[in-house]
Amino acid sequence: MHSPLADAPNLAPRTSKRAGRVKVRAPQYSLPLLRPGEQDPPRVHRFVAEQEGHIHRLLVDEPRNSALICGDAENVLSRLPEGVFQTCVTSPPYWSLRDYNISGQIGLEESVHDYVNHLTNVFAQVRRVLKDDGTLWLNIGDSYTSGGRTWRATDKKNPVRAMSIRPPTPNGLKPKDLIGVPWLLAFALQKEGWYLRADIVWNKPNCQPESVKDRPTRSHEYIFLFSKGEHYCYDPKAVRGPNGRNLRTVWDLHTKAYPSAHFATFPTALVEPCVALSSRPSDFVLDPFIGSGTTGVVALKMDRRFVGIELNPEYLQIAEQRLNGDLIR
């Protein structure tokens, strides 16, 4: 019998004695992707939303392959069969924070409530395609009202930070207000039937400096753990917390840019514990906003399969190169 843990990288977290926090150590992979006797490496195939027949065949008949699908997340998900994925690990575009320069993008809705509704619809589809004991790990950050500013300048390190339009201050809020977007979304998803099981604080020791003088610099984002049902696949032994105790809800993780990606990627070390805790080898992992492919990189290294969806074909190409070129020998 193949033990799921036998293939899992060593994710035992290191404890920061100062704060008693969990530091999820970047795992060292020593496993080859091929098992003895296997000829072909797993492949990542690229599709567009309309190639439903091919995608269904890949999901059902081809036990070693994964897919990148170009298209709008909600549209693509609505074409996938239900009950396929064990877990979804994703980071959607944040509200009013980035312009990904493509029509149909999420994140530039006029109102934060439209944004939350938009994402709630996407995650209703995610819920449908998850297995009954499936989970959703949702990484999301907050934003401030634009304070009447209608644009934001670029910065050298992060060109997509530039925005030619910025949504107006939401009704009921004032200039300078922190909006509370993650919690608006979390409560909306809870109302739609998701079980909100944990709010994990991703503490970023190397956070972006801010030129503010009247509040502390923001150095965290959230990772919400949702489940589809009351009981779900979760192996608490897969990742341990301080001194071998149960994993804690504050994770110290450095941000790391993927060299050829022009936007906010999340670190592989953020995805690893989520995949390890809530799926087994050969399970399907989903990321409907795959960007540069980080979730796919982790899924393949941990011997899972994945489906990644991305609206922008240029980003999908980066993901494809990263997955088929750099990673799979």
Ligand SMILES: C[S@@+](CC[C@H](N)C(=O)[O-])C[C@H]1O[C@@H](n2cnc3c(N)ncnc32)[C@H](O)[C@@H]1O
């Ligand atoms: C925060 S980024 C994800 C980054 C990813 N986690 C990584 O590590 O590279 C969000 C992604 O969602 C994509 N996106 C925006 N609107 C979308 C939509 N309607 N459907 C699918 N993808 C979309 C953006 O192009 C962007 O690549």
